[in-house]
Amino acid sequence: MSLQSLQETAPLLTAMSIDGIEFLESVATEIQFPKGALIFDEDQTAGAFYLIANGKIGLEVSMLAREAHLIETLGPGELLGVSWLFPPYRWSWRARAMVATDVVAFDAEKTRRQCDKDPDFALHIYRTVAEEAVQRLHATRIRVLDLFPGSES
Amino acid sequence: MLPRSFRLTAKSQETPDTFTLVFEDPEHGEVRFRPGQFMMIYVFGVGEVPISIAGNPHKTHDLILTVRGVGAVTNAICALDPGMVVGARGPYGSGWPLAAAKGRDLIIVTGGIGIAPLRPAIIETLSRRDDFRDLSLIYGARTPTDLLYKDDLLGWESSADIDVEVTVDRASSEWWGDVGLVTRLLPRVRFNPPNTAAFVCGPEVMMRVVARDLTARGVPTQNVYLSLERNMKCAVGFCGHCQFGRDFLCRTGPIRSFHDLAERMRVDEI
Numbered sequence: 001m002s003l004q005s006l007q008e009t010a011p012l013l014t015a016m017s018i019d020g021i022e023f024l025e026s027v028a029t030e031i032q033f034p035k036g037a038l039i040f041d042e043d044q045t046a047g048a049f050y051l052i053a054n055g056k057i058g059l060e061v062s063m064l065a066r067e068a069h070l071i072e073t074l075g076p077g078e079l080l081g082v083s084w085l086f087p088p089y090r091w092s093w094r095a096r097a098m099v100a101t102d103v104v105a106f107d108a109e110k111t112r113r114q115c116d117k118d119p120d121f122a123l124h125i126y127r128t129v130a131e132e133a134v135q136r137l138h139a140t141r142i143r144v145l146d147l148f149p150g151s152e153s
Numbered sequence: 154m155l156p157r158s159f160r161l162t163a164k165s166q167e168t169p170d171t172f173t174l175v176f177e178d179p180e181h182g183e184v185r186f187r188p189g190q191f192m193m194i195y196v197f198g199v200g201e202v203p204i205s206i207a208g209n210p211h212k213t214h215d216l217i218l219t220v221r222g223v224g225a226v227t228n229a230i231c232a233l234d235p236g237m238v239v240g241a242r243g244p245y246g247s248g249w250p251l252a253a254a255k256g257r258d259l260i261i262v263t264g265g266i267g268i269a270p271l272r273p274a275i276i277e278t279l280s281r282r283d284d285f286r287d288l289s290l291i292y293g294a295r296t297p298t299d300l301l302y303k304d305d306l307l308g309w310e311s312s313a314d315i316d317v318e319v320t321v322d323r324a325s326s327e328w329w330g331d332v333g334l335v336t337r338l339l340p341r342v343r344f345n346p347p348n349t350a351a352f353v354c355g356p357e358v359m360m361r362v363v364a365r366d367l368t369a370r371g372v373p374t375q376n377v378y379l380s381l382e383r384n385m386k387c388a389v390g391f392c393g394h395c396q397f398g399r400d401f402l403c404r405t406g407p408i409r410s411f412h413d414l415a416e417r418m419r420v421d422e423i
Contacts, residue, residue, distance in 0.1 A: 070324045
């Protein structure tokens with residue numbers, strides 16, 4: 001799949017310059033994860049970040065003696081991974097494919113180096129990640145209110 | 154204002170505390186209603202509460218209500234057995250403005266028991282599918298166990314006529330669906346914002362956030378409709394228990410556009 005084909009649905013690629021797209025293509029790898037596959041785990045080095053093309057990915061937290069808790073799911077067009085952009089570059093959560101999922105994986109270290117070299121590219125990357133993080137923060141704050149009555153999971 | 158007598162003919166448990174009840178009025182027959190309207194249900198000797206009608210608007214012989222037991226009256230309704238009788242008056246209130254959604258994309262966003270007053274609207278839109286462009290339902294609940302109308306959801310999900318997205322706040326590893334706030338699913342459904350109408354029902358904070366998100370994406374505030382829940386008592390605009398600023402919601406609501414409500418929805422304790 002070409003990155004252009006994902007441009008309409010992925011905020012990461014919307015309004016990105018042609019040079020930026022070409023750079024991302026040069027550090028991209030397409031990966032298919034079967035349902036249930038572990039994509040990364042807590043505390044592992046965040047060596048890549050991912051753009052979801054098709055499917056669904058769940059972010060989990062290990063509960064040690066209890067089964068892992070599913071925090072949030074991400075779908076087509078969404079970015080998986082923020083920790084790759086900020087030290088110590090280690091994943092905070094566990095990510096698992098909820099269904100058969102196609103992603104484009106981008107090399108994190110090469111992308112960070114490109115950010116250091118190209119301020120316009122860096123602005124786009126940081127702005128996209130910040131907007132995504134803010135949306136998730138807002139959604140999490142609403143969920144903390146525990147608005148829906150009902151049973152425990 | 155006089156209640157009619159309705160006899161319970163069937164009852165099914167949706168979740169541990171929520172039941173769908175089917176009533177009929179053998180003396181007077183049918184109950185005609187618009188999707189989104191509510192009835193005042195009187196349990197003799199206990200009290201009266203407003204309950205949204207959850208049935209098929211084309212099957213007016215049955216009065217179908219989905220009730221969550223949270224207080225004396227609703228617990229008494231949930232405890233009814235087939236053959237028992239309640240009083241019911243209505244229907245009251247404004248319905249979902251299906252005419253205003255005609256020719257547009259329609260997004261229905263709901264959370265918790267808020268899906269009950271929207272069920273008749275979903276059934277109605279599917280019965281005249283050609284009146285609308287893209288049709289989507291986004292439904293959130295606390296856990297998978299708390300999802301209502303599971304049979305309906307399966308049917309709607311398998312239909313090409315409506316895009317159904319379901320999410321929960323909490324889930325175990327046995328759940329393979331979505332987890333997160335309903336707004337996170339908006340990018341997944343297809344709509345052309347300037348030509349979109351939205352029907353939203355759920356906790357008021359959720360509705361406010363959904364309305365803000367939809368309007369930020371370009372849906373006109375006049376086209377976003379919310380259903381507000383207040384303490385309806387008389388249901389005919391006399392007692393004032395359901396006052397929401399300048400409106401008595403039993404008469405001029407419960408469904409209003411976000412354009413009318415936005416300012417008042419920022420007022421504490423209104």
